[in-house]
Amino acid sequence: MFSLLFYLATTSSDSPAGNSIILASTRLKPACLRQEAISPFSKQRPRPPFSRALEIVFSGETKPRTLLDIGGNTGKWSLRCAEHDKDVRITVVDLPEQVSVADQNVRDAGQSDRIDFFPVDLLDDASSLPENRDAAWMSQFLCCFSESQIVSILTRTRKALNPDGRVFILDTFWDHQRLEVSAYCLIMTSLYFTCLANGNSRMYDSKTMLRLIDQAGLELVSEHRDLGISHSLLVCKKKSK
Ligand SMILES: C[S@@+](CC[C@H](N)C(=O)[O-])C[C@H]1O[C@@H](n2cnc3c(N)ncnc32)[C@H](O)[C@@H]1O
Numbered sequence: 001m002f003s004l005l006f007y008l009a010t011t012s013s014d015s016p017a018g019n020s021i022i023l024a025s026t027r028l029k030p031a032c033l034r035q036e037a038i039s040p041f042s043k044q045r046p047r048p049p050f051s052r053a054l055e056i057v058f059s060g061e062t063k064p065r066t067l068l069d070i071g072g073n074t075g076k077w078s079l080r081c082a083e084h085d086k087d088v089r090i091t092v093v094d095l096p097e098q099v100s101v102a103d104q105n106v107r108d109a110g111q112s113d114r115i116d117f118f119p120v121d122l123l124d125d126a127s128s129l130p131e132n133r134d135a136a137w138m139s140q141f142l143c144c145f146s147e148s149q150i151v152s153i154l155t156r157t158r159k160a161l162n163p164d165g166r167v168f169i170l171d172t173f174w175d176h177q178r179l180e181v182s183a184y185c186l187i188m189t190s191l192y193f194t195c196l197a198n199g200n201s202r203m204y205d206s207k208t209m210l211r212l213i214d215q216a217g218l219e220l221v222s223e224h225r226d227l228g229i230s231h232s233l234l235v236c237k238k239k240s241k
Helices: 031-044 050-057 076-084 096-108 147-160 180-196 206-215
Strands: 003-009 021-027 066-070 089-094 115-119 133-139 161-171 218-227 231-238
Touching: 050 076, 050 133, 050 161, 050 218, 050 231, 066 076, 066 147, 076 089, 076 096, 076 115, 076 133, 089 096, 096 115, 133 147, 147 161, 147 206, 161 206, 161 218, 206 218, 206 231
Parallel strands: 066 089, 066 133, 089 115, 133 161
Antiparallel strands: 003 021, 161 231, 218 231
16 A cells, blocks of 8 residues: 655765665555565665674673674574684574574584573563673664663663673664765664564664663773674673762
């Protein structure tokens, strides 16, 4: 009945000629078909820049020995971590049906001794995360949730961390874009999320995310912009009292 256009900027190039925009059109469908709507979108979204992020996560004095991959999806990031660092142990946290997909991928890659799984619905405020971890990683994850849900998830993540632990948040913040068209396209993507996904998801700006980080008892340690296509990495720790 209605049609919705959404644009996704897929370049970090300063050259106008290098800009490429994916234009997709779809039809609004009943809420029961949301998953169908999310899948084609996910395929168009820029892939997270894992290579550069690995260097940041595993450098310095806070190099993690234990890491939660929250919203770990197929286990791709966890497998990259296991390949990158021979000592790190990883727990993939995701919905039960998704964890079983990741579990199979990890078995196929022969990494079951280094990567384990924690199936959970983090929308349940009473749920908790495995504790005593050096790091928690969230890539293209918090954008799936409302502001109050993000504060709840980050608060539980803080509890799971060791005293000097780090939270790594990788996402496409629209106020961090070098190109105006990228910011515009990301903002418009929120329309798609709201109408076709779960009604809560949004492409956030970094200022909103930093406010939610603060409310969850965390503080920013460092920020890395222009990773891959349109991504930024926020590195956070527990607030010093
Ligand atoms: C957009 S994907 C991000 C995947 C991956 N981190 C990446 O960067 O490619 C969001 C992930 O969050 C998971 N997720 C969504 N809602 C969740 C919930 N309520 N509890 C736990 N995981 C959830 C999804 O199953 C999915 O794997």
